[in-house]
Amino acid sequence: MNRTFALTGVCAAVVLLAACGGGSKQTSVGLVAPPPPSSQQPSTPPPPPPAADPLANAPADVRMTWFGITNWHYQIGGKGVMLDGEVVNSGRTANAAAVTKALTALTDGVAGNSVDVVLLGHVHPDHSVQLPEWAKQTGKRVYAPPAACATLVGSNGIPADQCVGLKGGEVIDLDAFTQIRAVRWVHSVDCDEFSNGTGGPETFGFLFTTKIKTGETLSWFVSDSGAGGPDLTAPRVVTTVENGQNVTTTYGSPLQNLKDALKSAGLKSFDVWQGGPESRMVYQARTVIPEFEVKTFMPHHLNSRAAGGQAFSLTYGMHYAYNEDDQPKLKEFLKTVEVPQIYPTNYFDAWTYGRDGVKVVANDKMKAAYGLPATGPGPGQQFPNPRAGSLECKYD
Numbered sequence: 001m002n003r004t005f006a007l008t009g010v011c012a013a014v015v016l017l018a019a020c021g022g023g024s025k026q027t028s029v030g031l032v033a034p035p036p037p038s039s040q041q042p043s044t045p046p047p048p049p050p051a052a053d054p055l056a057n058a059p060a061d062v063r064m065t066w067f068g069i070t071n072w073h074y075q076i077g078g079k080g081v082m083l084d085g086e087v088v089n090s091g092r093t094a095n096a097a098a099v100t101k102a103l104t105a106l107t108d109g110v111a112g113n114s115v116d117v118v119l120l121g122h123v124h125p126d127h128s129v130q131l132p133e134w135a136k137q138t139g140k141r142v143y144a145p146p147a148a149c150a151t152l153v154g155s156n157g158i159p160a161d162q163c164v165g166l167k168g169g170e171v172i173d174l175d176a177f178t179q180i181r182a183v184r185w186v187h188s189v190d191c192d193e194f195s196n197g198t199g200g201p202e203t204f205g206f207l208f209t210t211k212i213k214t215g216e217t218l219s220w221f222v223s224d225s226g227a228g229g230p231d232l233t234a235p236r237v238v239t240t241v242e243n244g245q246n247v248t249t250t251y252g253s254p255l256q257n258l259k260d261a262l263k264s265a266g267l268k269s270f271d272v273w274q275g276g277p278e279s280r281m282v283y284q285a286r287t288v289i290p291e292f293e294v295k296t297f298m299p300h301h302l303n304s305r306a307a308g309g310q311a312f313s314l315t316y317g318m319h320y321a322y323n324e325d326d327q328p329k330l331k332e333f334l335k336t337v338e339v340p341q342i343y344p345t346n347y348f349d350a351w352t353y354g355r356d357g358v359k360v361v362a363n364d365k366m367k368a369a370y371g372l373p374a375t376g377p378g379p380g381q382q383f384p385n386p387r388a389g390s391l392e393c394k395y396d
Contacts, residue, residue, distance in 0.1 A: 061352045064353055069084065109365045186231050207262065221292075271295045298358070
């Protein structure tokens, strides 16, 4: 009995993990067997992947190239935009070879350059004669005054859907980061003239906004013509012929149109103004710069007139230098408001515009295509500006 008791005691000591003298498994009351190793704890879901950076493909800056009169090429990331493109400035028909040469220089001169959109500010010989060839050779959408579209389609065989006739207020979505807004503007007037839009061609400026990798928004407004003072604050009046009848439409003033474009873009001001024309700039500047808190002025509409008896030619180089002293009122005003002027010394001068402002960049290959020096004027001799002394009016 004592031995049997001892065995029974051993069985109790091991809490009947295995029945004494038997082969069946037992579990003591109140004890829970551990789960299999593979299911000891619920698995923890992996952390979600990091959110994609919405600005990963945004441009770091904008490359700006000026190649005569009011001709600009803007490379904004993977998209290229061209304004006007008058590279001949003579005759009444487009010169295919001259456009091919300019297009090749623009796109081959810098890796990644392209022309994806063509803009035209207004119809005049020093702005628009080459437009049909730009449309044909690029095959890209053109945004222009209705009169230009009518000529492209009716006389040059351009498909109707390739040209958008502007009224003002249109928004061009270049890509996910950049928008261009058409702003109904006003053509320039002489000292003793006033325009409410009934005279001269329909004229448009373009407001660009682009978000760069840092999250900041770059903004610039380019106007290839324009008066100042009351001409900027008077509503535009345009008469068109529809079904054989004259139809008069009153649009907002240029100043209000620009305000509306900025509001549409979620802005109240813009940083860079590329302003034309080549005269009466101070009249415009006194209105535009304080109203929109412009930080940098880039004058253009330069060298549309040859000097010293030489014919206009991009291969000649600028016929006369831009000289701040030719417009002393403008120079003084810009000094007062502390807005610098940045301007070219030769055709195909280029800049980058980024978070740190506008900076000069080399453009050797593009210039070499025209036989132009890498920096500075030439190869042709420069002469005084033929309009020096008449660029400002006594009441400007």
